[in-house]
Amino acid sequence: MKTSIGGAASVLKWETLERRPDGNFRIFDVEWVRRKHPETGASAEFVVLHTPVWVNVIPITPQGRVVMVRQYRHGADVVTLEFPGGVASAGEEPATAAMRECVEETGYQGSADEIELLGVQLPNPAFMATRCYSFAWYGCQRRAVPQWDEHEIVETVELPLEQVDRLIAAGHIQHSIILAAWTLFRLRTKVVEHSRRL
Structure with a gap:
């Protein structure tokens, strides 16, 4: 065969x-x-x-810092450090869902024309039909009060890009679709940096 x-x-x-x-x-x-x-x-x-469509988004501030959230995850019984994300509503475009989730979880918001699709992931295609859309959203600033649901308690942090790299290398970020999103983002930024040098 x-x-x-x-x-x-x-x-x-x-x-x-x-x-x-x-x-x-x-x-x-x-x-x-x-x-x-x-x-x-x-x-x-x-x-x-x-499942519904999953989304996550890497918010980047005008100063080039990454917005992340800490929250408790019941499945693994741990507090995770991750990017804002969630599920798209029926009929909702993934980019729209990603922006909505970012504002609801963190209060950070950018212009709608500054969101970029990084890629689409299959979280576990062995038994899941799920698609996860990962985005980067540039120019995000705190513009709103987070709107958490009754089961959410979220801590928002801003980190330099290099610190996110170090946290991943040290094993402090283990959420698989967050690691995948960051890999896509870093590959994209390396391509941009390389093209600027040409």
Whole structure:
């Protein structure tokens, strides 16, 4: 069986035979999907979790500092340091959702034409259909009072870019989609810096 990159999609992709919803659990829906491999004939049921679109955003102040939030995460039972983010409402554009989440969590806001899509991630494609859109938002300043929901207690901090790098290297930032967003951002800034030197 071919496994080389570039021409094997038709061999690697399985056919979907049946989809069977199996419950809504507030933050995700569970679905069982029966699939069959077109070449080997192997078939099985696989569980797939569906969620709304996820977003996160790296707010950058006019002074070039990064706005981050500390908050408690019930799943891991830890306080995390991360970028503002959340889920898009039904029909809401990812960029709009990212700006809304940033203002609600931090009160920081920039111009709508200063938000840039860094990339789209698949947080765990083995069993999740989720897409996470990561953005950078430039020129953000504290312009509003944060609007937390009753279950949120958030601490907002401004950090130099290099300090974020050091915190990641030291293992103090472990949230996977935050690490992915920062990688995309740093790759983008390196490309910009390189192009300016040309």
